[in-house]
Amino acid sequence: MPQLTALTRFPVKGFGPDRLDRADLKPGHTLPFDRAWAIENGPGDFDPAHPAHVKKKHFLMLAGQTDLAQLQTRCDTAGRGFTTRWPDGESITVALDDAASHGPLFARLETLLGEQVRGALRFAHIPGQALTDIPYPHVSLINAASVRDLETRTGHAIDPIRFRGNLLIDGVEPWAEFDWLGRDIRIGDVKLRGQSRIRRCVATSINPDTARRDIDLPAALMAHYGHADCGIYMSVETSGAVTIGDGVELPGPGQA
Incomplete structure (x- = not known):
């Protein structure tokens, strides 16, 4: 079967x-917590006050930023923690709901991605709605x-x-x-x-x-x-x- x-x-x-x-x-x-968060790549169409579907081009995505595949990740959906492990062995953990904790992750992403970063990075999240394609x-x-x-x-x-x-x-x-x-x-x-x-x-x-x-x-x-x-x-x-x-x-x- x-x-x-x-x-x-x-x-x-x-x-x-x-x-x-x-x-x-x-x-x-969707599957619970699938694409629950995304990282906005510079100012775009995402408006948390008026949540709606946003095209994937506004976010970091594997199709555009292939270097993201170098990172190992783990997400604690209960505690809202997100950990990235980098090729040099460094691990960075951020609290998804605490923007004050995001700086170290965004700084490393800016170094990794260089000119592919179009502006300030920020996490996007719409409760109950997935940020799918x-x-x-x-x-x-x-x-x-x-x-x-x-x-x-x-x-x-x-x-x-x-x-x-x-x-x-x-x-x-x-x-x-x-x-x-x-x-x-x-x-x-x-x-x-x-x-x-x-x-x-x-x-x-x-x-x-x-x-x-x-x-x-x-x-x-x-x-x-x-x-x-x-x-x-x-x-x-x-x-x-x-x-x-x-x-x-x-x-x-x-x-x-």
Whole structure:
């Protein structure tokens, strides 16, 4: 039976993952604390007094600031602490809700990123709203078999974490997930509905171990499949828990 094999969130947009064993999902929400914070890259459109979706170009992001991949991160969502570990071994911990603690982190980021920093950095956070690339509160699903098929076509080892998805499943045919748009699947206690395919950007070209661009995955997808998509966005339809090892119930024939 197909299974959920990994469960991942990215508390601070553009930075490293938190790998989970279990998560509670609710309709109208993303995975808890996924992209809950972002770092605004100079003055932009983010207005905490009037929260709304902001395009990713206004924040630090892996697609634009590839050097962020050099950092190991850990987020204490309960205590609202965020720790970055740098290649030289230094660790910097900030309190996400205390702007007075952010200076040391921002100073090192300015040194690391140089001219890529467009102005003063600041954390952005909207309670109850994720700072994702899309304006909808969806979770992202990656099919491990699709990634393996892409590995075979390209001749490169590809860690699924490159696609920065929330739910990684295994045990279905490659690219079967594209057939689930507008249809329901169930993982653990939760029913989810396929909403749209995910078009991939240059962030997927960055090796998560070396922090270097080593393969142009959007170009590879286009060359081998005629599109640059990998994974799908899904809406949460019922409340419940998902746990690593949960079975995945797929849509039946003709289900709408």
